C-alpha cells in the first residue's frame with residue numbers, strides 16, 4: 001500500500017512559505033519574480049489609470065508564453081475600453097432582463113456598472129480545435145494558463161486584476177456580440193486597473209493540504 005509522509009525534511013512541502021526574505025536559495029532576480037508571484041491577489045473594484053498601450057502589449061505577450069500542447073495557439077482576447085464599456089453595460093442589462101423578464105428594466109440597471117468596474121476589461125476566449133492528440137480540456141487549460149500569466153503581469157506592473165465569469169459569460173448572445181466565432185469559448189473577463197482601496201493580503205491555504213509526495217508501494 002502507498003504511504004504518504006508529508007513531514008519529510010527534504011520535501012518541498014516541509015519548507016516554510018517562500019518570500020523574498022526567506023528564499024535564500026534564490027538569486028535576487030529570482031526572488032523578485034517569486035515575490036511578484038507570491039504577492040499577487042485579486043482586486044475589486046478598480047479605477048483609473050489602467051495600463052497604457054505598451055503595458056497592455058506586455059500583458060498580452062505574457063499570455064502568449066503560456067504552455068500550449070500542439071502549438072494550437074487557442075488564445076483569443078477582446079479588449080474593451082473607454083466608451084465601448086457603455087455598450088457592454090447595455091448588453092449586460094439586456095441579458096439580465098432576458099433572464100428575468102418579469103422584472104422591470106430598472107431592476108437590472110446596476111448591472112451596467114459592471115462594465116465600468118475597471119478602465120480595461122479583457123474578454124478571455126479560447127479557440128477550440130478538433131485535434132487527435134489535444135483534447136478540448138487541454139486547450140482550455142492553455143487558455144487558463146494564459147489568463148494566469150496576464151494576472152501576474154498585471155500585478156507586476158503595479159495594477160490590479162480580477163477574473164470574473166458570472167452568468168453573463170455563458171450567454172450565447174454576449175459571446176456573439178463580442179465577436180467570438182462558433183468554435184471559440186468565452187471564459188470570462190479580466191478587469192484591469194488601479195485598486196480603489198488598499199487590500200489586506202488574503203489568507204492563503206496551507207501548502208500541506210495541497211501537495212503530497214507519491215511513494216511507490218514497498219515490495220514485501
Ligand SMILES: Cc1cc2nc3c(=O)[nH]c(=O)nc-3n(C[C@H](O)[C@H](O)[C@H](O)COP(=O)(O)O)c2cc1C
Pocket residue numbers: 040041042043162163164165166187188202
Ligand atoms: C475562471 C474563474 C472565474 C471566476 N469568476 C468569478 C466571479 O464571477 N465572481 C467572483 O467573485 N470571483 C470569481 N473568480 C474568483 C476571483 O477571480 C478571485 O480569484 C477570488 O476572488 C480570490 O481572490 P485571489 O485571486 O486574490 O485569491 C473567478 C476565478 C476564476 C479562476
